[in-house]
Amino acid sequence: MENTTTIRSEIEKELKLGGYTFNSFGQATGLNRGIFSAMLNGNPPKPISVRQMDLITKAFNYPEDWLYDLYVDECFYDGRPHWKRVKPFLIRCVEVGNLRCVEKVLSRLMEDLNHIPTIFALAEELYEEGKLKEAIPFYECVIENEKYQHSERLAISHYKLFVASIGQDFEKNLESVLKFIPYRNRLPENYHLDALLKLANIYFNLHQWKEVEKYADELRNLATVVYKNEVQKRKNKYKYKCLVTERPLVVYYGQGYLLKGLALEKQGFYEEELEYICGYRDLSWFEGLDQVGIMEVEKFRIWAEANLLNLSVIMGNVEKLTEYVEFLKCNPQEVLPGLWTITESANRHGFLIDNILEIFAEELKTVSSKVHVRESYYESTFILDSCANLFQQIAVYKFIHSSYSEGLHYILQSLKLYFQINNRNSFAECTALFEMYRIRSSEIQLLEYQKIMEEVLKNAKENSPASIAYKLG
Structure with a gap:
């Protein structure tokens, strides 16, 4: 088998270049001399495991996936897939980011659709271990090749792919x-x-x-x-x-x-x-x-x-504000959605809340921090979006009451968060608000706004169809 010989030829070539004997290279890799000899000179040659291949690669000081393209045929030694090699090889390929070899192996496996349950089982194993990203290629394989379109396995694969994304x-x-x-x-x-x-x-x-x-x-x-x-x-x-x-x-x-x-x-x-x-x-x-x-x-x-x-x-029931503030003090996790409601209502009904914003001034400084996100029982995406919404409402409140510098400060914070979570509609709305009050902004605020817009432009270029096509090419 030509490719099987090729992987061994590569190893033999490096042995000669490095002046190794079986004994000295066995010591360098930690592999038994007899096993190493059987891999290269056996009749037929002893199959090489993924672990052994990685030890050999490390001893030669090559990138860890140096032999991976050649190892694909080792997975199909004597023409049949050998799961003891296929499974660890696929996992290692995903771990090192060599999706090309994953595709090669899966393509060979899918010549027989009876392998779909095995691929699905591997995806499920990775998923249960918390390796969501690693499981993606295998769920995708099931989705592309499952012949029963109403199967539970297909639906689960779509769901797990959805969760991972x-x-x-x-x-x-x-x-x-x-x-x-x-x-x-x-x-x-x-x-x-x-x-x-x-x-x-x-x-x-x-x-x-x-x-x-x-x-x-x-x-x-x-x-x-x-x-x-x-x-x-x-x-x-x-x-x-x-x-x-x-x-x-x-x-x-x-x-x-x-x-x-x-x-x-x-x-x-x-x-x-x-x-x-x-x-x-x-x-x-x-x-x-x-x-x-x-x-x-x-x-x-x-x-x-x-x-x-x-x-x-x-x-508009202002009489409930005092009770609401006391509730928020006793339930810190509710400060974010609570202040959002209070500020939005103040803007709608025209009552003053400066004293309330002052009470929660420290919380407003840390509300979108990583520590707050990690400690909250709300999901991080909800928190970031709620923070951006709250800052936008506070900005509107400040503009209504002619506190332009403070309003612009909160609009900038909101813009950063909307950009982070790619909420385009709200980002556009905040941009329009900033432009309305641009004339009131300080030099520092203008520079901060310019940096945000530069990031937007950079991101747009990186994600343009031409840029993506260039990366894929």
Whole structure:
């Protein structure tokens, strides 16, 4: 076999160039002299393992994937795939970023579609180990080659690919959502619940309230059905097996109500939201709660209290501000969404909140920091977007009350965050606000604004079709 001989020829050539004997090179690599000899001179030659290849490469001081192209045929020694070599080789290729060799091996494997379950199992193994990015090529392989278009395996692959692709870039998140949505109803219940919650949250960050309503409704309905089934199954103590989900079941049930209510609030349907707040205000009746579930029920109680105060303030009830401020002092995690509500309401109804902004001045300085994001029970993308929204509302408040320098300061902070998460619509809105008050900006603020715009231009060039094509080429 020509390529098998080639990998051995490469090793033999380097042995001669380095003046090695089998004995001296065995010492350099830590490989037994007899095993090394059998790899090169055996009849037939002993197959080379991935670990042995890596030790040989390291001893020759070459880049770690030096022999990887030649090793592809070693995976198909005697013409058949040998999983003891194929699996570790694929994992190593992904780890070192050699996707070319991954594609070569997968292409050979897909000559027989009976290998799809094995590829899927590898993807699942990597995913369970937390290696989401490493699992992507294998889920993609399943998606491209699965012959049964309504199979659960295909739907799970689309879901896992969707999860792996979600990040802080709003535009890319939306692209991932649109690719995944057609497969959501083909998932098993545990993944289906997770998927609907993620979809509703992503659309919430995108401020697409009708879509939030749609997936919150689906989530609430599915969680209700699953809960009833779980209660029924639990009656048979000996055969009961709990449904394994990413979050406690009560989370999906409560979030279905919470997200629906918040979407209604954002559209101005305040009375309708009250009905949904009642749906998650007290979930202590939920059966099967463990310690984590009890903690989640407490979170929903706090959120319900916060959102009831939100509604009062949004509708212009200034008398509730003192109570709301005291609530925020006792619940630091709610300061960010709470201040957003207070400031937005102040801009709408025209009341003053300078004293409230002063009370939370320190929190405003750190609210978007990495420490705050890490310690919050809210997702980082939601926090960054909420920070940007809050800063924008504070800027508007400052402009209304002629505090132009402070307003421009907050607009710049908002621009940075919107750029970070690639929220183009909100970024454009903030840019327009800055331009309206540009004449009031200081030299330092103008320089800061210019730096942001330079980053925008640089990013646009790097992500232009011509630039991407050049990189791929």
